[in-house]
Amino acid sequence: MPRLDASELARRLGLHAEAACRHYLSNGRREGNYWLVGDARNLPGRSMYVRLRSSAKGPAGHWTDAATGEHGDMLDIVRESLGLIDFKDIADEARRFLNEPHPEPGTGTLAGEPGRRAAGSPEAARRLVGMSRPIRGTLAQTYLRGRGITDLSGITSLWFHPRCYYRPDERSPRKSLPALIAAVTDLDGRLTGAHRTWLKADGSGKADVDTPRRAMGDLLGHGIRFGVADDVLAAGEGIETVLSPRMVLPGMPMIAATSAAHLAAILFPATLRRLYVLRDRDQAGDGARDRLVERATSAGIEAVVLSPRLEDFNEDLRLHGSEALRALIQPQLVHEDATRFMAVAA
Structure with a gap:
């Protein structure tokens, strides 16, 4: 089949991205403008995100797996989720899906039906x-x-x-x-x-x-900010993961990206020179860490990974206290940042 036909099928599937995700990636769920799931084979998780509406960042239906760095379009999802090999079978399945009625993107109503603003x-x-x-x-x-x-x-x-x-x-x-x-x-x-x-x-x-x-x-690239970043920023997944090291680094600007998938995709301030990546010790967290470090390094930003002793920094804080957390984090910092941002011990 000509490449143009494949591109057109992917584009048309993208117009019904949310309905397609609900059908082929049923183990995921919608969060804002994205569908989060474990991977394109429909495993549970949150490391893969599918764009549900077109934006300046790209067309609807395009996806990225933060754990592996893989990316693609809706035809790839059809292939992987159903285990198809021949392109004819993939195209036939896509046409079958497109011939059924589906909700308009973000409305939950069929085309032509009255809708309301997406929740x-x-x-x-x-x-x-x-x-x-x-x-x-x-x-x-x-x-x-x-x-x-x-x-x-x-x-x-x-x-x-x-x-x-x-x-x-x-x-x-x-x-x-x-x-x-x-x-x-x-x-x-x-x-x-x-x-x-x-x-x-x-x-x-x-x-x-x-x-x-x-x-x-709209979540991709953005986050929950604690302070205004200039040349130094610390980034992590969850709110508690980020607020825990902030207990001993109150002067360092930080951002919580809400998930591993979104952590891998945060946008960098133009003035940023050093990025601290707050690691979570799990597969999704390690994948997000590697992708974010790669992106930062490619942009000429020094990337420094801060690792917790246990599963995440909040577990370290809760079980061992702030002084132990200070002792864990300080040796991992660039010396000038320890002097600049770390709170003085009482």
């Missing part, structure tokens, strides 16, 4: 953050204290919503739960998304629901 849009994220309150004195602060994170000075990206809607899937009724809300912003400080951590009623931990963490909006 995961950047506009919805801005509304959520706008309806939230400052974190101090709330259950969200109680939750973070329970994770050993007691210093929230200078933080403007974290909020609290006492009744944030949650539902496990689109067919279930929604309920209201307290939630830690984190603002996702771009390099210019514009809010592009939001991350929600639903909490127990007393703030003692995450809510007892299937997926207590979810993100919405």
Whole structure:
């Protein structure tokens, strides 16, 4: 089959990217403008992300696996998820899928039917953050204290919503739960998304629901920022992973990318000269680390990996305390950064 036909099939599948992901990558889930899953063979996980709507970053349907560095289009997903080999079989399956009715991207309604603004849009994220309150004195602060994170000075990206809607899937009724809300912003400080951590009623931990963490909006390349980066930045996956080393490095700007897939793709400030990568000790975390180090090095940025003793830095902080965390991190820093950013021990 001519290459043009393959490109056109991939383009048309991209127009129905979310429906295709729900069909071929059923073990994943939508987060903002992306579908997250383990890999193109539909294994559970979050290291692969598929763009659901076209943007300046690329067309809908294109995907990247942060753990392996692989990337491709929707035809590759059809091939890998079904284990097909011959292109004729792949093309026939794509045409079969395209001949069925599917929801318009981001609306949940069929073409021609009235729809409403997508719940995961950047506009919805801005509304959520706008309806939230400052974190101090709330259950969200109680939750973070329970994770050993007691210093929230200078933080403007974290909020609290006492009744944030949650539902496990689109067919279930929604309920209201307290939630830690984190603002996702771009390099210019514009809010592009939001991350929600639903909490127990007393703030003692995450809510007892299937997926207590979810993100919405335009996430790829952006993140939850703690301080304004100039020449030095530390980057990690989750909020707690980043806030833990911040307990001993309060002056260092940091960013939480919300997942391993998004960590591998963060955008670098033009002034950045050194990037600290906060490692999580798992396969997805190591894949994100390697990809991010490769991207930074290619951009002429010095990349330094900071490794926890246990699974992640928050586990180190909770089980061993801030002084042990300081002793672990300090030797891994460039000397001038230890002097510049590390808090003086009491």
